[in-house]
Amino acid sequence: MPQMRTANQWLAEYAASHQNPTNQRIHLFCVPAISFAVLGLLWQLQLGGWGNGALVMAALALSFYGSLGRVPFLIGAGQILVILGLVYLVERYFPWPNTLYISIFVVAWIFQFVGHKIEGKKPSFFQDILFLLIGPLWIFKH
Numbered sequence: 001m002p003q004m005r006t007a008n009q010w011l012a013e014y015a016a017s018h019q020n021p022t023n024q025r026i027h028l029f030c031v032p033a034i035s036f037a038v039l040g041l042l043w044q045l046q047l048g049g050w051g052n053g054a055l056v057m058a059a060l061a062l063s064f065y066g067s068l069g070r071v072p073f074l075i076g077a078g079q080i081l082v083i084l085g086l087v088y089l090v091e092r093y094f095p096w097p098n099t100l101y102i103s104i105f106v107v108a109w110i111f112q113f114v115g116h117k118i119e120g121k122k123p124s125f126f127q128d129i130l131f132l133l134i135g136p137l138w139i140f141k142h
Contacts, residue, residue: 007068010134011141017121024142026115030108031135035079037105040087040097054087064133075140076133 005013018024038057045053058080065076090097116123124131 004067007072007137010068010131011138014124014131014134014138017116017119017124018138020115020119023115023119026111027135028139028142030111030115031139032079032083033104033108034112035136036083036086037101037108039080039083040090040101041105043087043091044098054084058084061133064130065137068137072137075137079136079140 018027039054042053042057047053047056050056061080062073062076065073090100094100112123124134
C-alpha cells in the first residue's frame with residue numbers, strides 16, 4: 001500500500017508547478033472561483049437524507065484535509081464554510097444560479113490553463129486528482 005504524502009509534501013509538489021508569478025496570481029483568483037462554482041453546481045444535486053452534493057463533497061474534502069492534519073483541516077473547513085455561505089446567498093437571491101456557476105467555472109478554467117501555458121507545466125491534477133484539493137490549501141499559504 002502506498003504511503004500517504006504529508007501536507008508539506010503535497011504543497012511542495014504543487015508549488016513546483018506554480019513558480020511563475022503570473023500563474024500564481026491567476027491561481028489566487030481562479031482556484032477559489034472554481035471551488036465556488038463546483039460547490040454551487042453540486043448544491044443542485046439533492047441527495048435526500050444526505051442533504052445535497054455540495055455537503056457530501058465538503059465532507060469528503062474535509063476528511064482528506066483531516067488526514068493531513070489539524071492545520072490543513074482548519075484551513076479547508078474555513079474556506080469551505082465561506083464558499084458554502086456564498087453559495088447559500090446565491091441560491092437565495094440570484095435568479096439564475098446555474099448560469100453563474102457554469103460561467104465562473106468555464107472562465108476560471110480557461111484562465112487556469114492560460115496560467116499553466118505561461119508556466120510551461122501541466123496542471124498538477126493531471127498527475128494526481130487529489131491536487132484539486134491541494135490548490136485551496138496552497139492558495140491560503142500564498
